[in-house]
Amino acid sequence: MPTTVPGHPEDTVPAHTEDAADRRAALADVTATDAALRRFLHGLPGVDAVGLQERAAALGTRSVKTTAKAYAIDLAVSMIDLTTLEGADTPGKVRALCAKGANPDPTDRSVPRVAAICVYPDMVATAKDALAGTGIKVASVATAFPAGRAALPVKLADVAAAVAAGADEVDMVIDRGAFLAGRYLAVFEEIRQVREACARADGTAAHLKVIFETGELETYDNVRRASWLAMLAGADFIKTSTGKVAVNATPPVTLLMLQAVRDFRATTGVQVGVKPAGGIRTTKDAIRYLVLVGETAGEDWLTPEWFRFGASSLLNDLLMQRQKLRTGRYSGPDYVTVD
Known part of the structure; x- marks a missing residue:
């Protein structure tokens, strides 16, 4: 199991260690052929939607x-x-966002820093420079985000460019068309190759978050299958959505993915993170998701190492609610910056 120590995500031993690789290798027969992978994924327990x-x-x-x-x-x-x-x-907008992530409330230095700043690959170098010394990660979407409609060499080049520019984390999108057509091994191989493209020259690797776009996967059973498929292929995180479609993160889908990572760790000893993204805007929303984490996966996932929110506006509401608890009054929307 990956080891974590108190502190920021950089203190995490990545899921791609020798021990984790050995445990995943024990399931190699599952991914040996398309037929074997199909049998495994369709053999997972069906989801009771109600x-x-x-x-x-x-x-x-x-x-x-x-x-x-x-x-x-x-x-x-x-x-x-x-x-x-x-x-x-x-670049100016990205630098401003980095400054906000490093110091969310200039009037209150006790507010924690965010976990990461997420940008397109061409903005990674700008974010990396702006965040130097903060400990905040730079995450980059890649693989022809958000649609993922590109040839594999183009997707891999997208990932390699982001990593070369300094990305600490890569958020890839799966080929939903291939998945929905039942071409599971093709999706598996794409994730595996993207994972390889996350490698750096020094032997380390950017963490890989695999986005399902659950609003397009049609059924809860497909979400469960996608979760296991991505984890078998080496995902460090599984992520609900791009935030670019009508239906993004929902509590039931996130609950299902939390069950999947819990069961995957029980089976393999490998811990994988979860990231709901899109449509999470209020403190009430965020707390609801934290309850889901604690009650489903457990306290081991209640850290930035293993659970993230993909959000652009959530931080503002959290800051206003925090200020209300501290002072007993709201300062109004002008208390926070509009990004």
Whole structure:
């Protein structure tokens, strides 16, 4: 099992260690052929959709107040991948976002830093320079994000460029068309090759987050299959969404993915992180997800090493709610910057 020590995500021993590789190798027969992989994925227990939704709804009613709420807010801030993924992104906008991630509230230095800043590959060098010395990771989307409609060599070049520019983490998108057509081994091989492209010259590797775009996967059973497929292929994180489609992260889907990483660790000894992304905008939303993590996967996942929020606007609401707890009043939306 990967070892973690207190502190920032850089203190994590990555999931791609020799021990983890050996454990994954024990499942090599599962991925030896397309037929074997299909048998395994379709042999996973079917998802009780009603039960899953009811469980997610019930956990969403948990009340978290006062001291526990203050702790949850700070934890959520520390788990954010603060994101800008727009065609109009500029170096100035990226530097401003990095400054906000490093010092979310200039009036209160006790606010934690965010976990990462997530940008397009061409902005990685700018973010890396702006975040020097902060300990904040630079994450880069790649593989022809968000649609993933490109030839594999193009996708691998996209990843290699991001890593060469200094990306600490790579967020790839799976080929949903191939997955929905049942071409599971093709998806597996693409993830595996992207993982190899995350390698650096010094022998280390950028962490790989695999995005499913769950809003396009049609069924909960497909989400479970995609989760296991990505983990078998070597994902360090599994991620719900790009944030670029109508349906992004939802509590039931995230609950299902948390069950998958819990069961995968029980089977292989390998711990994999989870990242819901898209549509998580309020403190209430964030706390609901933290309850899902604690009640489903367990406390081992309640750290930035193993759980992230992909968000662009969540941080502002967390800061306003934090200020309300601290002072007893809201300062209004002008208390935070508009990104």
